[in-house]
Amino acid sequence: MSVPPSPQLIPHLENRGGVSCHGVLRAISTNALMEQLRLKYQQRPWTETLKLVYFCMGNPHRKPVSNAPDGLLLSCTEKIERTLNAKSMFSVMNTLELLSRQKGLTVHVSPSGTACYITSMMFYVEIQLEKDGDVMDVKLAHFEEAPVVCDDLVQLLRMKNYDAFGKILEDLSNMYQIPGNSEMKAKGYLALQALEKDLYSMSLLDRTQDLNRVTEVLNGKVGHLVPRTGGTPMNIEFYISPYQVLEAELNHGSQVCGTKTVVTVEGMDTLHKLPLSPLIVDPQAGEDSLVFLQLTDELSMDLPALFVLKFHQPVPMSSSSIEEIQRLTGIQISGLKLAPLYELIVQSTLKEKCSEDLSTNKSCFFVSLPDCPKHCYFINKGSEKSDLAGALVSKIPFSHPKCVPGVIEILRHQVAYNTLISSCVSEKHINEDDSELLYFEVVPHKNTSFSVFFLHPVKENLACVVIDVISSREVQCHLHLNPQDPTLNSSDDFIARVVKRCMSVPVVMRALFRNAAKVKADSETQDMNMEQQPEPQSEQTTDSSSLKESLSGAGQQDWVVTDKPNNTDSTEEDFSTAKLETLGDNMEKE
Template structure:
């Protein structure tokens, strides 16, 4: 039977029925198990159709809001119950529950969240999402809440895991307060704070740490104070494991004064202050971060499994292209065209090396740890790596061809050592190669050195000038433009 004929039969069947009955039937069908007959595999087209219906249904009435909440809860593996009055919906699991209070017209009055053994508290983020009908964001928080308890064992074991996470969060928050002086702004915290800019967990939104922001993002934030400029973040949470690990059941920070290593003092994880749990704490990233083998070795407290080594530059290029470009674009290119104002177009060839080279790396999506004292050191290593990655990624663009046959300046980016790389280019006046070696000492310190053939004329750019320019913009193309401009001025004046 054709689609048109089927739709016509459906119209004839239901044309005399009231809309309320049709709506009930739709919701009934949506609540039925979405399975193919004789198969445990979900029906892809059916699921897609149901999801479209759920998004399109305008949850305005009390009935439709309740049905939407019940359907969403089932999708996330949770239970949903409606109060006898019909104006409250309880979304429950064995470890937490959410109470949604509604008016008779379907408007959200209040949303409360209660974890295992705790009194319910008002949850503003959940309430705002429901009032704005943002059910995708609401569903994501339900997932995050459930993930807090994905620890092997019974409810008591899961509750201990939540207790350990609370202890960690208190220590991290205490560390963040050490950097919060009266005149310290968010950008300073991001770039210099021991735990970056920390936003504590609220309701179902996990604790986040923003630990790096580029100079261009800083400039955008200064020019547009109301803009939501966001740097690189990590989420703090807990995950189940196959092995037991000692995790604290109370805060361990004892001395806020920095010690010899510049970090505050902590109690050790003794038997009296810890418990053995099949879990560890993790710093999770929304997008995996390309990290060098040396960086991974520095932070690897607990074995990070499943890492596949590859040339670091290849990983940085792939990650950058996936972030900048639409899906389907090849991420295996090595040649990129970068356009800048008032300058010939740049062509960058990125020499990726091999996975056997000194500069191999892996994509890291999470970092496990068991003691809060690990976090400041890990954050500093992450800052260093992201700063390094940002310089390489500044040479990457979605343009793989010179579309307008315009004048080009050619550059080759080549790994040098663990924290440094070289940018080779043709001398603007002579035919010899010139080179800038860029050493990323840490996330706040970059050293640049220009190397020329002794017989070639100067480019009118000192190492100090190049270094200051690089710190200010953290962009290879912008600095190379400055070098060529200085050389052009010198040539014009001579």
């Protein structure tokens, strides 16, 4: 059926007989409206009616003009649209019931049919609905506690984010998965409350009115702590990279999240002594006077449970970092599978950066930066030797709140190191054009240090930068050159400052090559002054395929790179990337 233009719709409909659109407008209920529409077109295929309805709904709504036929039609289509888009309370109830049963929970509906109760032995969630299915209110009540309003759950259900709502139900259930009766499970929840109070007290120790979130994330005793609210557990944000900080500054109104961990309690097969009340004495007295009460029988209880720091995504950690955490907590981290640390970092980075699965066996990655030739990084993944091995850690168990600051500091250190290595990884492992390339190889050392090998920009010898991540806030760098090669005009202190500002190996290498370009330009000027008739300087080139084949080990490569002079002066490198090109260029000009 061809649909006439909007001004002709009403005459067209009325000429076909049946109830007029004016009759439809006088319908007193939704059911009557739909019934009259059905009767009007009962002699026509329903598909034709749908075409007409969707055509009317697709037109932008205009303010109806008095006594104008198209104004009446628009009013009619608005009612139809509201009817078709109306949320059914029955469908919402069905969705909640199905979701709850999938999580092993029970669902009850109130006699009025407007309230849904999702229950377990230890907690229940009350959901109040409007008759049209809109969520009015959500309350959560733990064992023997009064229900509290949960705005976070209200927002999730109003947005129909049932996946996130289901995850919260799952977390609530897991929190009570402690062996024993309801009293034992309640004690586990009481221990979690005591831990949360102590951690919150720690977060207040060095907090001032002018303390911003980023400073607290990077330097706070327990990072940036967000207390548990409703169904959302307490979480700690403990590291954020300079790139993420810059991204947040560029996107005003948005808050970029760093690396977080969730604080909870989990059931165990063995008994552990957990505090049932806060242990910090006089938390406002200052950092130096942080004192914990003794874990006596009156303040604690042996429970088949442990406190846990859980990560949204497993964190690649070196064997030495894992051992350090285990010494600090006195508890083994179970379920670890050792593998080369760099392989785990590459795997984790690709999973985060790429929407589709890529092979984690790749070791060659291409990184593009503004005002710089494309970089090609070869990641030497090392082996499973003890000093180069690691594991993906998804949770860290502990039994005393005093362990948390030390664990957070170890995590910061590890994630800072991972950030540098992951900056060399991209989803591009094939050079898509014939652009100029600079080649680098990243080679792991002991603990948290590594080397970046590259061809000297002026000579044909290898150069090397050793980066040692002492802590999340301290980095030492050393540039090693052949004694016969000219300087790159970059001191160790300069390189360390750039690393700390950007935490990006490609940006650091760009800074080195920019400074070296100035040295090369000065050298060429001196040569031209010494020779009255200088011969044309031959350009050094290389075959990329043969170069890749020669990369068999650190310090053994014979690299030759196309090197074009770059007259850009660079005394301090910014942490811009291709995504932040404009801001980066502005910072370099300052």
